[in-house]
Amino acid sequence: MTELRFGLGFDVHPRGEEPPLLLGGVRYEDEPRLTGHSDADVVCHAVADAFLGAASLGDLGTHFSEDDPATAGMAGVDLLGRAVELIREAGFRPTSCDVVVVAELPAIAARRDEMRTNLARVLGVPVERVSIKATRPEGMGLTGDGAACLALAVASTL
Numbered sequence: 001m002t003e004l005r006f007g008l009g010f011d012v013h014p015r016g017e018e019p020p021l022l023l024g025g026v027r028y029e030d031e032p033r034l035t036g037h038s039d040a041d042v043v044c045h046a047v048a049d050a051f052l053g054a055a056s057l058g059d060l061g062t063h064f065s066e067d068d069p070a071t072a073g074m075a076g077v078d079l080l081g082r083a084v085e086l087i088r089e090a091g092f093r094p095t096s097c098d099v100v101v102v103a104e105l106p107a108i109a110a111r112r113d114e115m116r117t118n119l120a121r122v123l124g125v126p127v128e129r130v131s132i133k134a135t136r137p138e139g140m141g142l143t144g145d146g147a148a149c150l151a152l153a154v155a156s157t158l
Contacts (some may be wrong), residue, residue, distance in 0.1 A: 005121075009054065010152050015032045026118065047155060068097065080119070095129065102142070103134070116131070
């Protein structure tokens with residue numbers, strides 16, 4: 001395929017009590033984990049969802065059901081890798097992605113390059129084509145109380 005296509009992804013998970021937190025395949029050893037059926041890595045999940053959307057292949061729930069014991073505890077980078085396999089099988093290839101993490105904590109800037117490297121490796125793209133940003137809700141609205149973390153992603157494929 002030579003048509004440039006775009007997809008939008010979103011994921012949100014509540015915080016648990018015990019560490020570690022996983023974001024973009026990076027372990028934050030001193031931060032409470034996010035809870036979910038898999039490892040609840042909202043960055044990887046949002047990116048996977050965005051690429052599935054760009055390829056018109058549905059969403060995460062279509063391919064990675066919470067009812068499937070095989071996906072229980074699955075690492076976000078593995079889930080993203082499987083989503084990339086699906087889009088490649090459909091004749092597409094990842095070209096770039098842009099992610100925004102919305103959470104009071106943790107600070108993303110110090111570990112941003114690790115996340116970019118992890119995502120670029122799984123996607124098979126140069127690290128320059130992966131962007132990770134973050135914003136704090138400053139006590140307002142969704143995740144401003146620190147009870148959750150969310151990520152939004154835009155992905156492009158050819």
